[in-house]
Amino acid sequence: HCLLVKTQSLVGAASTCPSLCTCSNQASRVICTRQNLEEVPESISVNTRYLNLQENSIQVIKSDTFKHLRHLEILQLSKNQIRQIEVGAFNGLPNLNTLELFDNRLTLVPSHAFEYLSKLRELWLRNNPIETLPGYAFHRVPSLRRLDLGELKKLDFISDAAFVGLINLRYLNLGMCGLKDIPKLTALVRLEELELSGNRLEIIRPGSFQGLVSLRKLWLMHSQVSVIERNAFDDLKNLEELNLSHNSLHSLPHDLFTPLHQLERVHLNHNPWVCNCDVLWLSWWLKETVPSNTTCCARCHAPPFLKGKYIGELDQSHFTCYAPVIVEPPTDLNVTEGMAAELKCRTSTSTTSVNWITPNGTLMTHGSYRVRISVLHDGTLNFTNVTLRDTGQYTCMVTNAAGNTTATAVLNVTAADVSVNYTYFTTVTVETVDTVGGNDYALVAINETFIHVPPGPTPSDLWPDGVATTDSSLPISWSSSSPRATRPTFTEPITDPTLMDDVMKTTKIIIGCFVAITFMAAVMLVVFYKLRKQHQLHKHHGPARAIEIINVEDELGAGASGRGSGISGGATVTQSGKINYKESLSKYIKKKNTHTVVLVPPTPLPSPPPPYYFPQLGTKWPL
Known part of the structure; x- marks a missing residue:
């Protein structure tokens, strides 16, 4: 009995219809238009397949707003005031087929919100103040077949990769967007219908529809x-x-x-x-x-x-x-096998058509590509690399309604030099190594490389940008602040084998000079280091000096015993019978002027003993 009641309550909840909305077909179709709603109603039936929320005042679509509507197929949110769609706003909608967001206030394509819409077929974003279409804006919804981006009147930038990933798109609307150029649409290989009306294109150029x-x-x-x-x-x-x-x-x-x-x-x-x-x-x-x-x-x-x-x-x-006029006819051309080549044929007007007839009678038109030969949009016959079989007479044929005009040119292809042509490189690397055992030393490595270079039109074609084949200077990059010197590299291209010996001699001289200078610098560094070390030893660990410690009591005793209590130079005796040690000590120091002692100890000397107290000291006091 309890189970029956619970089941009935669930069925009732599933079939409820929100207030201000109308529902039909057992709540599978819910219409809540023109109700001034500011949020999406919460009591929408889980059985809903069609939900219309157009013409309300909704501004934000919050995360997980529709997560319980797993059967929803069509969601209409157009003509609201939506300016923000949070991440995960469309979570829980695995069956959503159509999403309408036109006539809102979106300034960005809400790419993050399309994460799990695996069955989305139609997306309508028309008439929003969207300013840019960034790269990969729709790559999360590769299932899209119809994309409406019309009337994006504030659109001022479309990335070349904006439509990458839309491999199933059949219809694209970019009408009335103020476009001045046709955006790159190469990725839309299955596109069948393209709306570009109402823009400011002015000129339609070749390649504008490439890939379509x-x-x-x-x-x-x-x-x-x-x-x-x-x-x-x-x-x-x-x-x-x-x-x-x-x-x-x-x-x-x-x-x-x-x-x-x-x-x-x-x-x-x-x-x-x-x-x-x-x-x-x-x-x-x-x-x-x-x-x-x-x-x-x-x-x-x-x-x-x-x-x-x-x-x-x-x-x-x-x-x-009148028949057309060729203002720049093709000229005879001599090239080497493997080179690129062009035969130009320029007309006085762009309304004429330009075709070419090859030596074997083949008619070449723009768009009829071969592996190596093609007619460019300006009528030029282009060869990516010529072969001996391309030798012969080529005919340019310019046509209009009155007839045609022809001009011929001979392409002469010569065989490439069969002798092996090598380019010789010498790379010198000098690296100073950290001090080991107090000695600095240098390593010098010479790497020689032979590279086969096929013949070309000019030597400059063999080198990357920034490398001049005529420059024989050897730039050096050195950083003195680094504990390990920067490795300078010398690269000298020599295409004439007869000059290799001279180059090697010159290179060895340069290497020898550089090594000698480096060695001298290392020796000077070692000498300087040792001298500095000796100076520090003399400063902090100098020879020990001593002070002659005088046993005043012994001297005074000797004086007293030799002369008695009143002898001159001895200790004076006061009336009370006490010896005046202070006065006697002063006289003794003056007497011992030949024993002057100079001492600069590394640490302060101990404080002198109290007056009238002299300990028994018979040794020398070291530093």
Whole structure:
């Protein structure tokens, strides 16, 4: 009976609904919106799967606030005044799928609070005063598929590593963030939809979308784009929809969309298109791509006689077009096998396309990479390292709507010198060693190293920064304050084997001079040490001196016995019959002036005995 009552009470607690909230479906759905709540209610049912706390006055999400809601899947905290989310605020939510935090007052991404949200799929942070997106801001939630960071109007910095770890992200919103450049998105290899509308991008450059091989939809509306450079979209091989409407575009580079084999929908309306030969290719492309609706995309803004006409309805009869001009044609080049090389081909306008034809007839375009050869975005043909097979004639082909222009150059590759080329290094290390047994000594080590160096274009390429091959000076670093001298190292590169003997002789002379100087310094140090030691011994342990201790009683006794009590020079006798020892002692000292004693004892002498008292002393008093 007791067990039944307890079970009923637990069921009742699990199905309770907080005041000011509405609950449904056995309390699995709890809605507490617009109740001016300042804290999260405590009596929320443990069975809750959906919790809506929008439009309240909550400012802080405290730690363990939701720890009992293990079944919660959707948590809506938007449109509050949340400025702080404590560590562990979302503990106990292993099944949380969606977290909405938009329209709050967060200034930082609460990365620490996402620790245990292993099933989180959607995160909404739109319209918060967040200022920076630091590196690894979302690496704790690699399960994310949708990330909304739109309308971060105070955002002024995005780290290159901000999106590292989001390997499963499919949708990213960075619209209306005031961006002037497209952030680094290379880590988002599975991204399919990218929203960049409402920014201030102005120029779209090649490499802006590097790594986005899975992107299908790209929105760039209202982003003030005025220039899209050649090959800017070459990385978007799977792009299906592109929206460039409401920008400031006058023209597009020739064959801009050619690499986009999957492109089906393109939006070009509301741009000030200048309809001349530079957009003629676009008219042809539209006719091929959307033949059923050539009026879908854009109208001419200039010249006046074509204003309002759809680009898709233009043809060559409307213009007088000229073939492109190559302003910097490629030149013949002689290189050695293994070197890097470049063949330049610069045109007068960026709207033309540049391709290369190799000696074996292969067509090279930007984006069609080979192991060693590639076409850069400016049309340059780049070789990372040439081989003998690269020898031959290369043709640069520049194309626009009126035709193409070609220029050729010969690349001549010579074989590298088959003789072994060595660079010889001599490293001299001098180290003074701590005193052992009172003697200082020096160790000198000579290390000789032969390093094989492959042939290169210039000797400077063989050395790291800061090392000049023509500098023959031998810098020395020495620290005299250290008990052990710093080890100076001399490095002298010699590429001509015939000079090795001279270098060795010079090196040995330098070593000999240095060792001699070091040895002399060590000898002088030893001599100085010994002299100082002797001086200290003389000062503190000098020869013992003695004071002649006079037995006054004996002298006085002798004087008295020889002369009687009234003899001159003896002790005087007072009227009371007592001997005046003090006066007699004074006379005796004057008499013994040949026995002057000078004593500087290391310690103070003992106090003199009391007057009229003379102990029997018959020995010398040592220091």
